[in-house]
Amino acid sequence: MLTVSHLTYAAGNTLLLQSVDLRLDAGKLHLVIGPNGAGKSTLLKAMGGQIRPSSGTIRYGDKNISAIGYKELARIRASLSQQQELSFPLKVWEVVMMGRYPHVRENPGHKDTRYCREAMQLFHLETLADRDYMSLSGGEKQRVHFARIMAQIWEPIPGACRYLFLDEPLTFLDVHYQFQLMELLKTLLQQPNLLIVGVVHDLNIAARFADNILLLHHGKLIAQGNREQVLTSENIRNVYQLEPVVYEKDDRYFLAF
Numbered sequence: 001m002l003t004v005s006h007l008t009y010a011a012g013n014t015l016l017l018q019s020v021d022l023r024l025d026a027g028k029l030h031l032v033i034g035p036n037g038a039g040k041s042t043l044l045k046a047m048g049g050q051i052r053p054s055s056g057t058i059r060y061g062d063k064n065i066s067a068i069g070y071k072e073l074a075r076i077r078a079s080l081s082q083q084q085e086l087s088f089p090l091k092v093w094e095v096v097m098m099g100r101y102p103h104v105r106e107n108p109g110h111k112d113t114r115y116c117r118e119a120m121q122l123f124h125l126e127t128l129a130d131r132d133y134m135s136l137s138g139g140e141k142q143r144v145h146f147a148r149i150m151a152q153i154w155e156p157i158p159g160a161c162r163y164l165f166l167d168e169p170l171t172f173l174d175v176h177y178q179f180q181l182m183e184l185l186k187t188l189l190q191q192p193n194l195l196i197v198g199v200v201h202d203l204n205i206a207a208r209f210a211d212n213i214l215l216l217h218h219g220k221l222i223a224q225g226n227r228e229q230v231l232t233s234e235n236i237r238n239v240y241q242l243e244p245v246v247y248e249k250d251d252r253y254f255l256a257f
């Protein structure tokens with residue numbers, strides 16, 4: 001479980017997050033939505049321990065993350081940031097292997113190689129393993145980074161949770177891979193003690209795949225819950241200044257503008 005209590009983050013005089021409270025369970029897909037500049041990336045970075053809150057606490061289980069050392073943090077949580085560009089020549093498998101560095105003492109061992117291979121299989125990268133990363137398309141690069149961060153937290157930790165933070169993971173992916181990734185995340189969540197939080201802009205993706213939707217606006221958590229609770233006409237109007245038509249049919253729930 002991940003618990004956020006009274007989280008506030010300020011940059012100079014600007015409050016980017018204002019007293020956010022959350023309790024996120026493992027085994028569920030939590031998707032953060034909200035307009036540009038709402039504070040979604042800032043929230044993810046704070047939950048991933050990449051930035052230190054101005055006030056408030058973030059706990060992994062019963063541990064305050066400020067008490068978790070950098071190396072230990074890197075073994076239990078992985079983050080996909082919005083900008084992933086690498087500007088030096090590496091083969092695809094070498095980029096994926098970077099995910100294993102927090103676990104490696106001197107040189108990667110058989111276990112690290114196996115986890116990287118399995119992570120690459122998961123994202124259908126086997127045939128690209130020896131390609132120069134810089135020669136890949138945007139979508140291919142994105143899949144390499146998914147494999148890298150999955151390799152980082154590949155191994156379940158007995159009795160403890162692993163945390164995966166994905167900031168706009170659907171950027172660069174065509175609609176086929178977008179759906180494939182979301183389905184894959186749902187499958188991964190069947191593993192014990194895995195917690196995934198992602199940021200998406202597509203409200204219909206959130207409606208279709210999220211178990212829990214977090215709506216941020218001006219650094220505040222405006223609504224949280226399932227799609228019927230969060231993706232209401234009123235919330236969308238207030239936050240995006242758009243008037244949606246909400247369709248509900250069988251198990252489908254979607255918004256048209």
Ligand SMILES: Nc1ncnc2c1ncn2[C@@H]1O[C@H](COP(=O)(O)OP(=O)(O)OP(=O)(O)O)[C@@H](O)[C@H]1O
Pocket residue numbers: 011012014016034035036037038039040041042043
């Ligand atoms: N270091 C900083 N100093 C001042 N303002 C900042 C700083 N970092 C972020 N901001 C501002 O804080 C706000 C929230 O940024 P954040 O990146 O969290 O938004 P977001 O919801 O992820 O937006 P987007 O959907 O555009 O990616 C933005 O207005 C951004 O310009």
